[in-house]
Amino acid sequence: MTITEIAKKSGVSIGTVDRVLHNRGKVSEKTKLAVEAVIEKYGYTPNPLARTLKKNKPFVIGVLMPPPGTGSGYWQMIFKGMKEAESELSAFGIKLEFEYFDRTEYGSMTKASQRLFEKNLQALITVPIVPQEAEEIFSHIEIPYIFVDSPLPRANPVITIAQNPYRGGQCAGHIMKLLKGSGKFSVLRFYKDSYNLLERLRGFTDYFKNDTNCQVIETISPNGTNQVIFNFLDNLFKSEPEINGIFATHTEGFIIGQYLSYTNRKNKVALISYDMQEQNRNGLMTGNIDCVISQRPEYQGYTSVNEIFKSKVLLQEIPQRIFVPIDVIFKENAGEYNPIKL
Incomplete structure (x- = not known):
């Protein structure tokens, strides 16, 4: 009543x-x-929405993430989804405050979180891609927080909105098996300790654990200019000339595809990459990449803001986990692929 x-x-x-x-x-x-x-x-x-409108006070959500201009467009897509949700909910006082960190510089996430916590936050959205720092930050945080992009086992977020990275790695293994049948496959990543990347490696490796005709090797490339990555790949193929498949566990697969094309290796080496941003879409269309696995970053960003709104403003019950679908994209469906809100 x-x-x-x-x-x-x-x-x-x-x-x-x-x-x-x-x-x-x-x-x-x-x-x-x-x-x-x-x-x-x-x-x-009581109607919590009416109460919020009556107070006429902003509900401030902090966002702790890498700069939108990094990650070859991936973080920009998450940022775009968050800003779209903020715009739709602005009438209800939802406001986002952003602080950015450099995932390659240890301590950057902690410093950015300290700057963010100086603001009057009611909740926090973040990406726990620097596990050691993230675990320390969230061991004593007092406001509700949620994760996007990656889970983190030793934390207690209100909700995690992310793909199952282990299953994503298994899907990549299945696709590689269809593409190449057998051979030596490299699982390549830039970031050594990121939980979701390690889980993709584990899923891919487990897919082939009983297949004696396939061998999986783990490779960690320096994250730098294209030339730095090209030099690393030169050395990789010198030491492992029999590689006939690469699984790039993150966004920069298009750089590997360019290398394979420039060195005339693409006809021999299959390439699977993560994330359907514009450069990877182009890589699919030109044949430099065979397959891309998408994790709908815009949807993740959009949903994160809406779930906090539902939980903390509308006082609705929300799930502890939203599993983002594993979208598999080939050249044939790349042109029309446009992930929508679920």
Whole structure:
């Protein structure tokens, strides 16, 4: 029952009901008893959305992530989804405050979190891609927080919105098996300790663990200019000339595809990459990449803001985990692929 309905049944004004509910202002004992009798008989559940609008105060959500301009467009897509949700919910006081960190510089995430926590936050969205720092930050955080992009086992977020990285790695293994049948495959990544990348490696490796005709090797490339990566790949193929498949566990597969094309290795070496950003889409269309696995970054960003809104403003129950679908993209469906909100 609403305040308006209680007022009608009690024969008093809405303001009088409000004063009784919040125990403020002058209300006669007789009127108070009449209002309380109606509430006891019919019940009353406050409308959290109306209460938020009445307060006319912003609900500030902090966002701790890499700069949108990094990650070859991947973080820009997550940022875009968050900003779209912020725009749609602006009438309800939702406001995002961003701080950015460099995942290649240890300590950067901690410093960015300290800057962010100086602001009046009600909740936090972050990507736990520097596990050691993230675990320390979230061991003593007092506001609700949620993860996007990657889970992190030793943390307790309100919700995690991410793909299952182990299953993503298994899918990549299945695709590689279809493409090449057998051979020596390299699982390549830039970032040594990132939990989701390690899980993709584990899933891919486990897919072939009982296949004696296939060998999986782990390779970690320096994250630098194209030339730095090209030099690393030169050395990799000198030491492992029999490689006939590469699984790039993150966004930069298009760089590997360019290398394979420039060195005339693409006809021999299959390439699977993560993330459907524009350069990887182009790589698919030109044949430099055989397959891309997408994890819908725009959807992740958009949903993260909406789930906090539902949980902390509307006081609705939300799931502990939203599993992002594993989208498999080939040249034949790359042109039309456009991940939509679920």
